[in-house]
Amino acid sequence: MQPIDLLLSRKSHNKLKSPGPTSEQLDVMFQAALRAPDHAMLRPWRYRIFEKQALEDLGDKFVRATQLSGQELSPEKIEKIRSKPLRAPMLIVASVVLQEHPKVPHIEQILSAGASVQNLLMAAHFQGVGAMWRTGDIAFNDHLMKLLDFEEDEIIAGFVYLGTEEGDKRKVKPFSISDFVTRFE
Numbered sequence: 001m002q003p004i005d006l007l008l009s010r011k012s013h014n015k016l017k018s019p020g021p022t023s024e025q026l027d028v029m030f031q032a033a034l035r036a037p038d039h040a041m042l043r044p045w046r047y048r049i050f051e052k053q054a055l056e057d058l059g060d061k062f063v064r065a066t067q068l069s070g071q072e073l074s075p076e077k078i079e080k081i082r083s084k085p086l087r088a089p090m091l092i093v094a095s096v097v098l099q100e101h102p103k104v105p106h107i108e109q110i111l112s113a114g115a116s117v118q119n120l121l122m123a124a125h126f127q128g129v130g131a132m133w134r135t136g137d138i139a140f141n142d143h144l145m146k147l148l149d150f151e152e153d154e155i156i157a158g159f160v161y162l163g164t165e166e167g168d169k170r171k172v173k174p175f176s177i178s179d180f181v182t183r184f185e
């Protein structure tokens with residue numbers, strides 16, 4: 001397959017089973033992620049990998065963080081939150097350490113993190129690894145960031161679920177390029 005065909009065929013997979021990516025595949029994915037455009041070479045991106053028991057522990061942290069934010073949770077809701085990280089054999093928490101820089105506002109650092117995550121997703125797809133980028137309320141929960149030992153100015157860019165595609169029936173929503181692109185001459 002030509003590189004452009006690979007680029008055009010990426011899609012998210014909400015059903016992911018074992019196995020997760022191999023160490024070699026992960027290495028390629030991070031090489032790609034760390035080649036994202038990055039104004040002033042701040043390298044603001046951070047990645048934390050969770051698998052096996054660490055996924056269960058992360059689910060406990062999701063519950064704890066939600067409770068600390070003041071929400072009353074039924075036993076069913078607790079179980080639902082706890083099981084979220086278990087949707088795939090591997091979950092990567094992608095984050096950005098925001099830095100003060102005279103020429104690089106935070107928005108540029110966040111955009112760079114988005115580009116880094118997209119590079120990671122593409123490198124997963126190129127190697128046949130299924131992936132999905134998710135967030136949800138928990139991604140913006142300050143208590144979770146403390147429980148994950150985040151740095152002072154570190155925020156979550158997303159949760160990247162990784163594994164083997166299990167048949168995602170969702171179709172890509174059709175689009176027309178002209179709805180999004182204007183050309184000036």
Ligand SMILES: Cc1cc2nc3c(=O)[nH]c(=O)nc-3n(C[C@H](O)[C@H](O)[C@H](O)COP(=O)(O)O)c2cc1C
Nearest residue numbers: 010011012013014132133134135136157158172173
């Ligand atoms: C920052 C960000 C956060 C997202 N969070 C979620 C999410 O929490 N739940 C979800 O179903 N999709 C989420 N998505 C969208 C999916 O990753 C995916 O792009 C979408 O389901 C469309 O599928 P596609 O990538 O195959 O086009 C998010 C995307 C981005 C860029």
